[in-house]
Amino acid sequence: MSTSEPAFRLDAVTVLYGRTPAVQDVTLDIRSGGVTALLGASGCGKSTLLRSLNRLNDLVPDARLAGRITFDGQDIHAPDVDLVSLRRRVGMVFQRPTVIPASIRENIAFGPRLAKRDVDDALIEGALTRANLWPEVTGHLDDPASGLSGGQQQRLSIARCLALEPEVLLMDEPTASLDPQATAAVEDLIASLAQEMTIVLVTHSLGQAERLADDVVFMAAEPDAAGERRGVVVEHGPAQTLFHAPRDPRTAEYLGRTSP
Amino acid sequence: MNVDPVRTGVALVLLFAAAIAVMTLGGIRHRADLAVAAGRALVQLIAVALVIAWIFTHPEGAVVYLSIMVVAATWTAHRRIGGDRRDFLALLGAIALGAAATVAIVSVTGALSFTAQALLPFSAQMIGGAMTTAILAGMRLRDDVRDNIDLFAVYVSLGATYRQAGQQFATRAAQRALVPTLDQTRSAGLVTLPGAFVGMLLGGATPLQAAQVQLLVLIGLLLVQSITALLTTRWIDPLPDDLGRNVALPEGAS
Numbered sequence: 001m002s003t004s005e006p007a008f009r010l011d012a013v014t015v016l017y018g019r020t021p022a023v024q025d026v027t028l029d030i031r032s033g034g035v036t037a038l039l040g041a042s043g044c045g046k047s048t049l050l051r052s053l054n055r056l057n058d059l060v061p062d063a064r065l066a067g068r069i070t071f072d073g074q075d076i077h078a079p080d081v082d083l084v085s086l087r088r089r090v091g092m093v094f095q096r097p098t099v100i101p102a103s104i105r106e107n108i109a110f111g112p113r114l115a116k117r118d119v120d121d122a123l124i125e126g127a128l129t130r131a132n133l134w135p136e137v138t139g140h141l142d143d144p145a146s147g148l149s150g151g152q153q154q155r156l157s158i159a160r161c162l163a164l165e166p167e168v169l170l171m172d173e174p175t176a177s178l179d180p181q182a183t184a185a186v187e188d189l190i191a192s193l194a195q196e197m198t199i200v201l202v203t204h205s206l207g208q209a210e211r212l213a214d215d216v217v218f219m220a221a222e223p224d225a226a227g228e229r230r231g232v233v234v235e236h237g238p239a240q241t242l243f244h245a246p247r248d249p250r251t252a253e254y255l256g257r258t259s260p
Numbered sequence: 261m262n263v264d265p266v267r268t269g270v271a272l273v274l275l276f277a278a279a280i281a282v283m284t285l286g287g288i289r290h291r292a293d294l295a296v297a298a299g300r301a302l303v304q305l306i307a308v309a310l311v312i313a314w315i316f317t318h319p320e321g322a323v324v325y326l327s328i329m330v331v332a333a334t335w336t337a338h339r340r341i342g343g344d345r346r347d348f349l350a351l352l353g354a355i356a357l358g359a360a361a362t363v364a365i366v367s368v369t370g371a372l373s374f375t376a377q378a379l380l381p382f383s384a385q386m387i388g389g390a391m392t393t394a395i396l397a398g399m400r401l402r403d404d405v406r407d408n409i410d411l412f413a414v415y416v417s418l419g420a421t422y423r424q425a426g427q428q429f430a431t432r433a434a435q436r437a438l439v440p441t442l443d444q445t446r447s448a449g450l451v452t453l454p455g456a457f458v459g460m461l462l463g464g465a466t467p468l469q470a471a472q473v474q475l476l477v478l479i480g481l482l483l484v485q486s487i488t489a490l491l492t493t494r495w496i497d498p499l500p501d502d503l504g505r506n507v508a509l510p511e512g513a514s
């Protein structure tokens with residue numbers, strides 16, 4: 001994909017669970033390369049929006065989407081879209097580290113093997129190295145992944161995605177269940193990966209967004225005319241602008257600063 | 261063995277009346293259910309007896325009879341598990357192949373003679389066993405997917421199709437579906453006298469003959485059920501019906 005084009009374009013995207021919209025009328029471009037943070041309080045639809053980008057919401061009962069999302073110029077809801085290829089190109093790291101109940105090696109090998117790619121030691125080592133996990137697991141590749149600490153499991157989840165050489169990593173509050181030290185390790189990893197790929201990072205931590213984000217999408221849950229709360233995008237732009245000169249008073253309020 | 265219809269009738273009426281009396285005395289309701297159940301058993305068994313009697317004189321009818329049984333077993337399993345036409349075909353294949361493999365072995369070896377009298381009841385029992393296992397295995401698979409939807413989502417996010425993601429749960433679901441049969445096989449003769457054994461004894465066979473046939477049935481069931489459980493969990497759609505596989509809304513709808 002060319003770096004000047006956005007990775008994703010969202011056009012009037014509304015996601016409903018049953019009849020309740022969780023995310024309403026979102027139109028924005030997500031940059032290619034670097035970190036775009038989806039920032040906002042709990043329940044404002046960040047995860048919902050994120051899961052829409054690799055169509056993982058398809059698994060949620062009664063979730064439906066209106067509007068249009070393109071990835072690399074292709075409508076991801078087109079009838080002929082190859083969902084498997086989309087999900088290989090757009091990897092996902094979940095909020096709770098979820099390892100495959102098998103060895104560390106099997107966790108890395110799962111995706112490439114399904115993709116009929118060669119799974120050799122170099123691939124395993126390469127993915128674990130990129131995820132800053134290699135030194136901690138050398139010699140233990142055939143141990144069960146469930147024996148790793150939470151922070152290690154989360155980096156294993158990242159390594160597992162990297163083994164597929166994705167262009168994008170979607171990360172849903174990847175440090176929410178980690179202690180400060182493990183959080184720092186994962187944040188360092190995100191910063192280094194952002195040099196070579198597109199990362200969309202959901203976070204409700206202002207500090208994390210400030211440390212990592214190039215662009216910020218600030219979301220909030222707003223009551224509509226009927227009083228129902230649905231997530232909207234309040235403001236979207238470069239992190240510098242959004243943090244230091246927010247245009248919207250709601251952003252300023254969330255930042256705890258007065259708008260200029 | 262001599263079965264006198266009049267004496268049998270008298271015994272049945274007494275058994276039924278005694279059951280009703282016990283239930284009434286014990287304050288257990290469902291007396292109507294008992295009557296319906298007994299009535300159904302009466303009509304069904306006599307009908308089946310007439311059909312099978314006809315087949316014993318027209319053995320080519322056995323093929324038709326067993327085919328109908330396989331379809332009925334599939335239909336029942338499909339109704340219990342739920343799913344679409346493809347799932348129906350998956351269950352049909354799983355049940356038919358499991359039963360066919362087992363029947364083939366006992367008839368090719370000559371363990372049971374190649375007659376309707378021997379193969380029809382044996383096949384019927386294998387088909388019944390296959391149905392039970394298909395239901396158990398299918399329900400286990402979908403329950404496991406539902407209970408581990410986070411892990412399922414991990415597989416899907418790594419480029420697995422829903423079916424490939426479901427495969428990851430298949431072996432365990434199949435294994436668990438075999439537990440009741442393994443228990444039954446292990447306890448055969450200790451906790452209960454199994455049906456074929458009892459039937460053979462009542463029919464006048466020696467206990468050793470009865471044991472042989474019962475073993476064919478039990479070990480046969482192990483094979484049927486292994487095959488059916490493995491095929492069912494690999495072939496049916498692993499996603500429960502209430503889980504999403506949604507498509508985008510049409511333009512402009514919301």
Ligand SMILES: Nc1ncnc2c1ncn2[C@@H]1O[C@H](COP(=O)(O)OP(=O)(O)O)[C@@H](O)[C@H]1O
Nearest residue numbers: 017022041042043044045046047048049060061
């Ligand atoms: N699977 C679901 N079914 C129904 N409603 C859901 C589901 N997931 C999230 N929601 C609702 O959608 C809204 C947005 O949720 P979510 O996207 O998880 O927000 P966030 O990630 O910002 O906390 C919330 O009101 C939540 O209750």
Ligand SMILES: [Mg+2]
Nearest residue numbers: 046047048172
């Ligand atoms: Mg969330």
